[in-house]
Amino acid sequence: MSIKDKIAVIGVGCCKFGENYHQSTNDMLVEAAFDAYADAKIDPKEIQAAWVATLSSGTSGTMLADPLKLYKIPVTRVENYCASGMDAFRNACLAIASGMYDVALVAGVEKLKDSGQRGLGSFNAHPVFAYGTTAPSMFAMAATRYMHKFGITKETLAQIAVKNHKNGTKSPKAHFQMEVTVDQVVKAPMISSPLGLFDCCPVTDGAAVAILCRADLAKKYRDDPVYVKAIGLAVTSGQPYYQPKNEYVSFEATTLAAEQAYKQVGIADPRKEISFAEVHDCFTITELLVYEDLKFCKKGEGAEFIAAAALDGELPVNPSGGLKSFGHPIGATGVRMIYELTTQLRGQAGARQVKNPKLGLAYNLGGPGSVGIVTILGNEK
Amino acid sequence: MSIKDKIAVIGVGCCKFGENYHQSTNDMLVEAAFDAYADAKIDPKEIQAAWVATLSSGTSGTMLADPLKLYKIPVTRVENYCASGMDAFRNACLAIASGMYDVALVAGVEKLKDSGQRGLGSFNAHPVFAYGTTAPSMFAMAATRYMHKFGITKETLAQIAVKNHKNGTKSPKAHFQMEVTVDQVVKAPMISSPLGLFDCCPVTDGAAVAILCRADLAKKYRDDPVYVKAIGLAVTSGQPYYQPKNEYVSFEATTLAAEQAYKQVGIADPRKEISFAEVHDCFTITELLVYEDLKFCKKGEGAEFIAAAALDGELPVNPSGGLKSFGHPIGATGVRMIYELTTQLRGQAGARQVKNPKLGLAYNLGGPGSVGIVTILGNEK
Numbered sequence: 001m002s003i004k005d006k007i008a009v010i011g012v013g014c015c016k017f018g019e020n021y022h023q024s025t026n027d028m029l030v031e032a033a034f035d036a037y038a039d040a041k042i043d044p045k046e047i048q049a050a051w052v053a054t055l056s057s058g059t060s061g062t063m064l065a066d067p068l069k070l071y072k073i074p075v076t077r078v079e080n081y082c083a084s085g086m087d088a089f090r091n092a093c094l095a096i097a098s099g100m101y102d103v104a105l106v107a108g109v110e111k112l113k114d115s116g117q118r119g120l121g122s123f124n125a126h127p128v129f130a131y132g133t134t135a136p137s138m139f140a141m142a143a144t145r146y147m148h149k150f151g152i153t154k155e156t157l158a159q160i161a162v163k164n165h166k167n168g169t170k171s172p173k174a175h176f177q178m179e180v181t182v183d184q185v186v187k188a189p190m191i192s193s194p195l196g197l198f199d200c201c202p203v204t205d206g207a208a209v210a211i212l213c214r215a216d217l218a219k220k221y222r223d224d225p226v227y228v229k230a231i232g233l234a235v236t237s238g239q240p241y242y243q244p245k246n247e248y249v250s251f252e253a254t255t256l257a258a259e260q261a262y263k264q265v266g267i268a269d270p271r272k273e274i275s276f277a278e279v280h281d282c283f284t285i286t287e288l289l290v291y292e293d294l295k296f297c298k299k300g301e302g303a304e305f306i307a308a309a310a311l312d313g314e315l316p317v318n319p320s321g322g323l324k325s326f327g328h329p330i331g332a333t334g335v336r337m338i339y340e341l342t343t344q345l346r347g348q349a350g351a352r353q354v355k356n357p358k359l360g361l362a363y364n365l366g367g368p369g370s371v372g373i374v375t376i377l378g379n380e381k
Numbered sequence: 382m383s384i385k386d387k388i389a390v391i392g393v394g395c396c397k398f399g400e401n402y403h404q405s406t407n408d409m410l411v412e413a414a415f416d417a418y419a420d421a422k423i424d425p426k427e428i429q430a431a432w433v434a435t436l437s438s439g440t441s442g443t444m445l446a447d448p449l450k451l452y453k454i455p456v457t458r459v460e461n462y463c464a465s466g467m468d469a470f471r472n473a474c475l476a477i478a479s480g481m482y483d484v485a486l487v488a489g490v491e492k493l494k495d496s497g498q499r500g501l502g503s504f505n506a507h508p509v510f511a512y513g514t515t516a517p518s519m520f521a522m523a524a525t526r527y528m529h530k531f532g533i534t535k536e537t538l539a540q541i542a543v544k545n546h547k548n549g550t551k552s553p554k555a556h557f558q559m560e561v562t563v564d565q566v567v568k569a570p571m572i573s574s575p576l577g578l579f580d581c582c583p584v585t586d587g588a589a590v591a592i593l594c595r596a597d598l599a600k601k602y603r604d605d606p607v608y609v610k611a612i613g614l615a616v617t618s619g620q621p622y623y624q625p626k627n628e629y630v631s632f633e634a635t636t637l638a639a640e641q642a643y644k645q646v647g648i649a650d651p652r653k654e655i656s657f658a659e660v661h662d663c664f665t666i667t668e669l670l671v672y673e674d675l676k677f678c679k680k681g682e683g684a685e686f687i688a689a690a691a692l693d694g695e696l697p698v699n700p701s702g703g704l705k706s707f708g709h710p711i712g713a714t715g716v717r718m719i720y721e722l723t724t725q726l727r728g729q730a731g732a733r734q735v736k737n738p739k740l741g742l743a744y745n746l747g748g749p750g751s752v753g754i755v756t757i758l759g760n761e762k
Contacts, residue, residue, distance in 0.1 A: 003479055049614075059436070060462040062619030062751045072637050074614035076468050077460045081441040087457050091472050098384055098478035233430075233455035238443030256453050370443045 002264040003097040005381050008218030008225035010211050011040025012339040017175045017206035017327040025057045025111045026067035028207035033068050033107065036209040040221055047211070048101040049074045051092045053084035053108040054331035064107050081366030082282065083233075084108065085208070085334025086373045090231045092212055102214050108336065109207040110329035135282065136192035136200055138368040143194050143285035145248035150300045154194050157284040158185035159306045161198045164281060164318050167311055168325025170351035175204045175327030185284075199284040204327025208335035210342070215381070226345045229359065229376040232260025238370050251365065253372030254293035258363075261374040262295075265359075270295045271315055274376075275357035276344060278337040280365035281322040290363055291317070294374070316354045319344060337362035338375065345379040383645040384478040386762050389599030389606035391592050392421025393720040398556045398587035398708040406438045406492045407448035409588035414449050414488065417590040421602055428592070429482040430455045432473045434465035434489040435712035445488050462747030463663065464614075465489065466589070466715025467754045471612045473593055483595050489716035490588040516663065517573035517581055519749040524575050524666035526629035531681045535575050538665040539566035540687045542579045545662060545699050548692055549706025551732035556585045556708030580665040585708025589716035591723070596762070607723045610740065610757040613641025619751050632746065634753030635674035639744075642755040643676075646740075651676045652696060655757075656738035657725060659718040661746035662703040671744055672698070675755070692733060700725060700733045718743035719756065726760040 013035025015028045023031070037044055052064035052075065061075030078088040085108030092104040146152060162182055168174040180198055188196035218225035234256035246252075258270070267273045277294070281287035287309075288302040296315055297305040309317035320326045320340040323333060341360035343349045359378045365371065394416025396409045404412070418425055433445035433456065442456030459469040466489030473485040527533060543563055549555040561579055569577035599606035615637035627633075639651070648654045658675070662668035668690075669683040677696055678686040690698035701707045701721040704714060722741035724730045740759045746752065 001481060003481055006479075055440070059460060060619065060748060060752060061468075061616040062462075062748060065616045065751075066619050071617050072615050072633075074471075075461075075616040076472065076614075079440060079458045079460055080456075081443075087442075090455075091457065091476070094479040094481055095472070095475040097480065098387075098475040100382060100384055100475055100478070233457075234453050235442040235446045235456040236452050238441065238447050252453075367441060367443060370446075371441060 002230065003093055004229055004264055005227050006097045006215055007093045007212050007228040008215045009228065009338065009342050009377065010213050010218055010221040010225050011036040011042060012342045013039055013209040014173050014336055014339045015207050016173050017204050017329065019113050020205035021113060023205070025109055028205065029064060029067045029107055029109050032207040032209040036211050040211045042211060042221060044068070046103050047073065047105045048103050049095060050105040050107070051076050051078055051088040053078050053088035053334065054110055055079060055081065055084055057109055057111045057331065080371050082330050083334055083364040083366030083371040083373045084331045086337065086362065086364035086375060087233060087334065089210060089335060089338055089375065090233060090373065093228050093231060096212055096214055102217060104212050105209060106212065106335055107207065107209045108332040108334055110331045111205045112203045112329060113205050136195055139283040139285055140192040140195045142248050142289065146285060147194065149249055152303050154186050155182055156303045157199055157288065158182040160281065160284040160287050161185045161324055163306065163310055164322040164324040167319050167352055168321025171321045171326060174321040174325050175202055176325045195283055195285070201282050201323035201328040204329045206327055206329035206332045206336065208332045208339050210335055210338045224346050224379065226342045226377050226379055227381055229378045230261040230264035231375050232257040232264065233373045234260065235371050238367055250289060250293055250299065251369040251372060253369060254290060254363065254365065257372035257374040258294050261376050265376050271297065273359060274315060274361045275359050276316040276319060276354040277361040277363065278320060278340050279317055279363040281318060281324045282328060282365065286365065287317065287322070294363060311352060311354065319349065319352045319354050334364040337364060341377045345377060383611065384474055385610055385645055386608050387478045387596055388474045388593050388609040389596045390609065390719065390723050390758065391594050391599055391602040391606050392417040392423060393723045394420055394590040395554050395717055395720045396588050397554050398585050398710065400494050401586035402494060404586070406490055409586065410445065410448045410488055410490050413588040413590040417592050421592045423592060423602060425449070427484050428454065428486045429484050430476060431486040431488070432457050432459055432469040434459050434469035434715065435491055436460060436462065436465055438490055438492045438712065461752050463711050464715055464745040464747030464752040464754045465712045467718065467743065467745035467756055468614065468715065470591060470716060470719055470756065471614060471754065474609050474612060477593055477595055483598060485593050486590060487593065487716055488588065488590045489713040491710035491712045492586045493584045493710060494586050517576055520664040520666055521573040521576045523629050523670065527666060528575065530630055533684050535567050536563055537684045538580055538669065539563040541662065541665040541668050542566045542705055544687065544691055545703040545705040548700050548733055549702025552702045552707060555702040555706050556583055557706045576664055576666070582663050582704035582709040585710045587708055587710035587713045587717065589713045589720050591716055591719045605727050605760065607726045607758050607760055608762055610759045611642040611645035612756045613638040613645065614754040615641065616752050619748055631670060631674055631680065632750040632753060634750060635671060635744065635746065638753035638755040639675050642757050646757050652678065654740060655696060655742045656740050657697040657700060657735040658742040658744065659701060659721050660698055660744040662699060662705045663709060663746065667746065668698065668703070675744060692735065697735045700730065700735050715745040718745060722758045726758060
């Protein structure tokens with residue numbers, strides 16, 4: 001019930017995230033893929049199978065096969081809301097662990113700036129819930145409830161935006177390269193009360209790629225491979241906000257995915273054992289809830305944990321700048337998290353490098369708390 | 382490089398295919414899933430992970446988790462054009478072979494009759510190719526070229542429609558339950574010359590489900606499990622019709638996927654070793670090309686092979702009635718083929734039962750010849 005240490009990440013690539021009006025989806029995929037090929041020092045002909053993640057920027061495996069000329073091999077599109085990227089990574093890992101393929105490529109991409117999709121669209125699966133339930137409004141309900149229950153303020157949430165924007169200035173491929181202050185965050189235009197503009201991640205274009213292989217072949221490609229320790233995925237309802245038992249201050253999908261992953265790798269105290277984390281801060285409140293759901297701290301103690309999550313803190317969270325500052329091109333985000341974990345675990349993260357990391361955790365969330373996926377990578381077997 | 386005999390199919394289910402205006406996507410998924418649960422005599426709580434395939438009838442794993450209440454476990458959506466269903470099956474097989482899960486569910490669904498999607502839409506990925514390249518027009522080019530090169534006529538193609546409609550009358554869940562004559566097929570209204578109405582598969586609603594487990598656990602569920610022998614998937618260009626080397630009389634994705642699968646199971650002479658096949662006859666010309674691409678006969682000899690493909694022939698093809706008669710709800714089709722293979726291999730196909738099958742082959746095609754996937758199942762280990 002585990003694929004621990006069976007798969008290695010041998011190359012990662014990422015295009016500059018941002019308002020990439022000058023690039024097509026294909027252009028971004030090519031940039032990220034050749035970045036990864038160079039990183040892995042691999043001939044693209046060695047890729048035996050591939051997975052591509054997108055919510056709305058293409059269909060079928062051909063959307064990756066055509067720009068990369070990855071012809072004649074299997075290429076599968078995976079879609080799982082905003083967690084598409086990490087689920088594509090998961091399916092590639094499972095496929096390598098099955099023994100069917102030795103080397104696989106995973107790509108995630110989304111082009112949001114010139115499409116109708118803004119990540120703010122109304123979820124219209126159910127007639128009662130079709131109107132007004134945009135992403136900001138649903139996460140705003142969680143923020144409102146959390147404020148009521150645990151007594152935090154807009155200033156508390158603002159600290160998360162300040163931290164992630166600060167990290168983003170050390171992250172050359174991040175969408176934003178600017179610091180913000182608590183005062184700026186609190187006074188920013190309101191999007192969906194209590195979440196203002198700087199509580200929300202931006203609308204971003206981007207692509208990221210990871211190249212994986214059987215762990216026993218990894219040293220053929222590089223001296224410092226990173227190993228897949230665990231992957232947990234849990235899906236709850238597509239309408240979790242309307243489940244009678246939902247207390248609005250936790251995502252069950254997160255807690256369940258983390259439980260699966262911690263069990264696979266044998267982690268008893270995540271706060272002590274995880275070196276750093278990249279988490280899905282689509283909104284500031286999301287990161288706060290995720291601290292608690294990942295058991296980095298107890299329920300209600302997220303606000304106190306923010307200091308520990310700083311780049312030089314006890315358990316740095318979102319050294320990359322997170323979705324908040326790096327950006328959130330939907331299908332790309334989960335793969336971009338793998339890019340950051342790998343870069344950090346190799347000690348190649350430059351100004352944003354965390355100290356002596358051993359285990360990195362990435363958490364990708366899909367839908368309004370519906371799809372939770374946790375991946376743990378490590379730099380030792 | 383093989384997952385031969387590592388996975389068993391222990392249950393299959395299918396709703397009645399047709400113009401299901403009385404059923405939602407969820408209704409059809411529930412009907413097919415409970416059909417499969419009953420068939421496997423399994424408690425739904427034993428399902429550890431799931432995959433769902435659709436082109437356009439939903440998004441994310443929640444589209445399956447919600448109707449089936451398959452909460453707290455991993456559920457992934459896979460999309461690969463019209464081959465989505467079989468690629469979802471493939472990803473589930475790889476996941477079980479990885480050791481991560483013991484029991485998994487695969488569902489495919491599409492509701493076409495009351496959506497804008499008609500399977501005839503223009504492929505608009507490229508500005509030059511955006512206009513007029515509907516599915517019938519692209520397959521009509523292959524038919525025109527094949528007629529020119531090998532001297533067949535509309536009457537030749539009509540024999541395939543006649544065969545598959547005849548088989549469909551013995552297939553209680555098929556969309557159509559009516560025979561047609563060569564004369565009717567040839568004189569039917571023209572869709573895209575030379576393909577008339579009866580050369581085209583219908584626009585159909587439907588869902589199908591398969592339940593898989595580790596092969597060594599299969600006998601716990603039933604005495605007659607069916608084993609996964611091989612799965613090959615090959616992706617070529619999303620615009621294969623415009624590749625300079627395309628001769629318009631073969632799908633490279635088919636030949637490559639078949640080569641992968643035959644190698645995995647050690648098949649040298651498919652015509653002798655395969656007992657029967659379910660293939661992707663979206664148009665009559667497609668089935669003709671597929672005979673040749675699957676090496677059931679030589680290139681140019683497809684017309685002669687039609688007689689061998691009859692229900693009581695040497696190598697029955699589409700005993701279910703095929704896409705032509707059973708219908709083609711896009712995401713469901715690949716899983717529906719697994720349903721038919723399993724039913725036949727257990728000897729439970731009633732009036733359409735093929736004689737003493739040992740190995741069944743299913744072939745699912747996605748896009749205009751872009752995505753080819755071949756699965757081989759057998760009833761002996």
